[in-house]
Amino acid sequence: MVKRSVIVGCGSYLPARIVTNEDLAHTVETSDAWIRERSGIAQRRIAANDETTSDLAIAAARAALDGSDIDPSTLDLIILATATPDNTFPASATKVQAALGAAGCMAFDLQAVCTGFVYALATADAFLRCGQARTALVIGAETFSRILDWQDRGTCVLFGDGAGAVVLRAEDGGRGDKSDRGILSTHLHADGQHYDMLYVDGGPSSTQTTGVVRMQGREVFRHAVSKLSMAVEEALAANDVTAEELDWLVPHQANRRIIDSTARKLGLPPEKVVVTVDRHANTSAASIPLALDEAIRDGRVRPGQLVLLEGMGGGFTWGSVLARV
Structure with a gap:
């Protein structure tokens, strides 16, 4: 089992x-x-x-x-x-x-x-x-x-x-396929070559200070759309799921243009994408669970639905999780 x-x-x-x-x-x-x-x-x-x-x-x-x-x-x-x-x-x-x-x-x-x-x-x-x-x-x-x-x-x-x-x-889990409830698969990646495109310019071992966020915005945007699309497609392929079968995409809430570009690249309609960035801005590691909780509590995300979570951050790191809630 x-x-x-x-x-x-x-x-x-x-x-x-x-x-x-x-x-x-x-x-x-x-x-x-x-x-x-x-x-x-x-x-x-x-x-x-x-x-x-x-x-x-x-x-x-x-x-x-x-x-x-x-x-x-x-x-x-x-x-x-x-x-x-x-x-x-x-x-x-x-x-x-x-x-x-x-x-x-x-x-x-x-x-x-x-x-x-x-x-x-x-x-x-x-x-x-x-x-x-x-x-x-x-x-x-x-x-x-x-x-x-x-x-x-x-x-x-x-x-x-x-x-x-x-x-x-x-x-x-039951049948061991995409009909099961729970996390179906996870997909994680990183590429340290882009370390200096989004980083904090301090730390205990380097400057002995906390530091502040520094970002090359255009480069981060360009990488984000391609890497997030890849993470989503990877999760779909691993579970023999099409984009049309998804009930919801819950993306990292970094930038509305990144969210929209990723959805368009995957052929997902806006009504299948949970968006909170307008009210929460980018809350980093908190953004996906904040968006998921809001959508569950307001009744959009319901038990048994297929939900795809995806995010990208400094490092670069990126990844996705496919789950039936």
Whole structure:
């Protein structure tokens, strides 16, 4: 019998503070029209001064657990995907573990920037399928506002803060094909040749500072469309699924033009694509679970539907997950 990692709970958290494009126009040379035209973003959430990444992660985790029948004390694994941990070490996931009362289970952070949630899902899926864990909590959480140069309009207008989470449980998959419920396949890639196209210019080993985000926007856009399309096509081919069979594409919410270009390249109609970038901006590892949770809660994504998650981030890293929810 095939084991599948089934999503049994989903949750998210957004900070209360909303920063609009008009707000940013008061502090940096930009405008609402300029930002919308290039990214599709109208606003973003910014964490309060006393909110950390682990705070956001804990809130999203509790919401996901509340929507499942999993008691935190029975969790076997917690993975927190983040590029903005509370501290260099220990892992912010251990703070989440302590707050939830899940003492004793595995807990660690995973860093693949905007592809982090996809990487974390794939990692948790591997643990569950091989029998090393039966239940897992996978979180994407970021406070990207803490690593932005607020005078660089090419980056500061694009990002926001937030967190999303899913609860996974290992279950017998049934037929072992695309009709099964749960994660059907995962596909991960990286290419370090493009390290300096999207990066943070600091770190404990290099500058002993946190640093801020630097990006070659045009090059990132060009690579994103081709690599994301490849990741989607790879997932479809691995499961003998056509694009027409997909119920939903839940992409990383980096830029509306990237999302639209990827969908067009795959022949997917806009009504099959979940988009939150206009309200959330790019929340890095949090963007996919935030979008998934919103679509589940508002009734668009329903049990039994076929959902494809995909993302790309600095490194470059990119990947996809095909799941029947």
